[in-house]
Amino acid sequence: MSIEIDHVNKHFRDFVAVDNVSLTFNEGELTALLGPSGSGKTTLLRIIAGLEQPDTGRIRFHGEDTTDKHVSQRGVGFVFQHYALFKHMTVFQNVAYGLTVRPRQSRPSKANINAKVMRLLELVQLDWTAHRYPHQLSGGQRQRIALARALAVEPKVLLLDEPFGALDAKVRAELRRWLRRLHDDIHVTSVFVTHDQEEALEVSDRVVVMNKGRVEQDGSPEQVYDTPANPFVYRFLGNVNLFHARIHDGVARIGDIQLPAPEFHGYHNERGEAYVRSHEIEVLATRQHDDALHSQIELVSVIGPTVRLELRTDNTETLVHAELSKHHFHSLGLKQGSDAWIRPTHSRIFLPDERVANG
Template sequence: MSIEVKNIHKRFGNFIALDNVSLNFPQGELTALLGPSGCGKTTLLRIIAGLEQADSGHVFLDGEDASGQHVRERQVGFVFQHYALFKHMSVFENIAFGLRVKRRDVRPSESEIKKKVMSLLELVQLDWLADRYPPQLSGGQRQRIALARALAVEPRVLLLDEPFGALDAKVRKELRRWLRRLHDELHVTSIFVTHDQEEALEVADQIVVMNKGRVEQIGSPDEVYNHPASSFVYGFLGNVNLFHGRVHEGVLDSGGIAFDAPDHAQAQDANGIGFVRPHDIEVERYTADAEGIVARLRRSHAIGPLAQLELVRADNAQLIEAVISTERYQHLGLTEGETLIVRPKRLRVFVNESASQSA
């Protein structure tokens, strides 16, 4: 099923949760709504589900205006962060619940329900837990049961609101890989809400980055990470170093250090911010004639294939984060407290965007 929202506006008192949002969710794809708390992503999900009504705008399911439809009519499967399983019901009964409350004329027989539930338990790889109760399960198992329950009614679309937010990091990583494999098998049009950038980049076909009730950027994980449309997107997707300064005729001056900004050749003494990811920072030993930024190595952490460095600029005490290979780190023989030269390999400059917006 394809999903489209047009000109969705939603206000809670004086707070604008969604400000004229229009989006397309391609059929059979997994889309992540990504953004900080309060940006409107869960509100949008609930409006698509029919759990919340927009003040204005429309929701289209397969081209049909579903804005006035009740949640039951939309055939939506919804998975919440905190599972929402019935504690007094067994795993089997939890999954069967949606099938048993269907209207009598469309309700499956008991034998059909049993067959359906057991096939779903096999799908989520928990068929051996059919007789257990939710309190006897781990968090990861409970969330997989919640997903099986959502799939039981054969939804036309699957909506997941921070589905792994209540789980620890290791289980969360395992489950998102599992969700991706499951989606590749079922191809149900799916939308999931997350504020975890790594989760969105790893799982989604399409990412919608939201901020303050508006859409900042839509694209594939590669597009939004490597070609961010705004300073907000750049700063939100992963760690980033900021170099504030003035941009004049294609050059950003940040504390007396000049960076090329060819995209802004027409700029005339404008406020600008240069963005550099830690892995795009080169590090070498200090020499008097070396070109670059002089910085002191405050702290280093070299475990595994990458070494993370915290450096402090000599001129303005700004913190710079760099990531280099452990092999390079060992070759240089770096020690905390020594003076180094750092150089951005790739820097993206945005003009006339405030520091508060980009932080």
């Protein structure tokens, strides 16, 4: 089931939640709507579900206009952040609920409901919890039951709103890997909302980055991470350093460092901004290259196998963040307070007005 969003707008008083968004979600695809709080991603998801009505624009499921259809007529399964399980019902009863409340003429037999619920509980690897109550389960288990309940009604589309947001980091990581495997098994068209960049990049087939109600970029996880469309996407996807540069005839200069900027051939002494991710900063104990900046290490943070550094370069108030392996850091013989030299191994150059160029 494909989903088409056609020039959808939604305002709340003086707040623009969704600003002229057009997207098509392909059949069987798992898409992440990624963005900060207030970016419009949850409102857009609720419009797809029929829980909100757009001010203008249309929603189509597989070519059929569903904009004015009630949520109960859209064939949507919805999973909320906070489980929304019925506390007084067993796990089995929760999963069976959507089937048991169907009109009599379309309601499966009791035997068929029992068989289907148990198949779903096996699918989410929780068949042994059938006679337990939600309070007897962990948060991760409750969320898997909520997903089984959404799948019980055989939805054409599965929508998930921050499905793992209420869980701790370890459980969240386990569940997103599990969701990816589950989706590969069931292939239902799925859209999930998240503000977690790692979650979106790991789980989805496609990432739609939103900001202030607009789509900033739409592409595969590799595309949005490797070739961000603009500075907002670059800043939002991971730790990034911003260097002020001067662009002249296809070269961006930061102090003694020259960075290739081929899209800017013909520009003369133009102000630019160089974006460099923290793991793309090479740290040196001695000046081995002419194109390196002298700096001093102000902070060393060891996080498992990774070391994160805060360095201050000469004649600047801006801190530079670098990330390298603990083994490599120790091999350099550096410590907090040491002098060091840094150089970007990869960069992306933008003009201040956010026009794009590769570097």
